[in-house]
Amino acid sequence: MELLEIKQKVFQAERDYMSDLKERLQSDLKDAMRQKDTFKRDVVRFVMSAIKQIEVDERKELSDADIEAILVKQIKQRNDSIAQFKEGGREDLVEKNERELEILRSYLPEPMSEDEVRKIVSEIIAQTGAAGMKDMGKVMGAAKAKIGSRAEGRVINAIAKELLNS
Template sequence: MSLRETINQDLKEAMKAKDVKKRDALRLLTSAFKQIEVDERKELSDDDIIKIIQKQIKSRNDSAAQYKEADREDLMEKELEEIAVYEPYLPKQLTDDELSTALKAIIANVGAESMKDMGKVMGAASKEFAGKADGKRINECVKTLLA
């Protein structure tokens, strides 16, 4: 079963169970899928869907941080609940140790020796860890290893 079919099935189950929060979060997600399909006139693959989910999670995290600064705990909680609904659809995220070990191998393969070679490492790492690690985490780890 594709990722999209799984999400649609979970949406139906949330509707039957009258789980309003999950239903609304999944509806927002499916509308984002449809919007991109209409705009770009293409069928979404599982990789495309994962990228959309990651983008939605990043957006929700940014919003939650702004709501926290504005002392709007109610809105922050809503954003965090939506993130909790979206995260199970992403591939298992790499731990810091796994990411560091894999990045050391990439640095060795690319032949990177200093911060000047960061672009080469980031290019290879971003492709390899797509969906498994956030770009910001990859960037920070690469900086630490090359410093």
């Protein structure tokens, strides 16, 4: 087997293993570069570098769920920054971070409504037989596993508390 064939097989194996979300990010990075959209290019590069850093640190290829967790973390950081910039009267940075948020959110699945979250949490409470706040950990663990990044943890927590206290 020639060296070229071996390289092609290795490259194909890497592409087969790569997550759909990571492929989409790489594709969008190339598109942003072609369109000379420096703002989107920089945001996607930042996310890609965060992904690469974790892959190197943990010595593993990240799944879509792992990448979604990175995106959620980036979104939380931007939201915190926006709050601080508003306090400081830096509307230019508020606008910049809001544009970054828009790009980051485009890679996450559509968020669930509170009614959908409430339905799932009540199903989990029924399945686990949770009876009070002492079972909060059980309910939250199952809910986070089922809902994932489609709802914020604080929303799930508030609904779980409400349902467990009623």
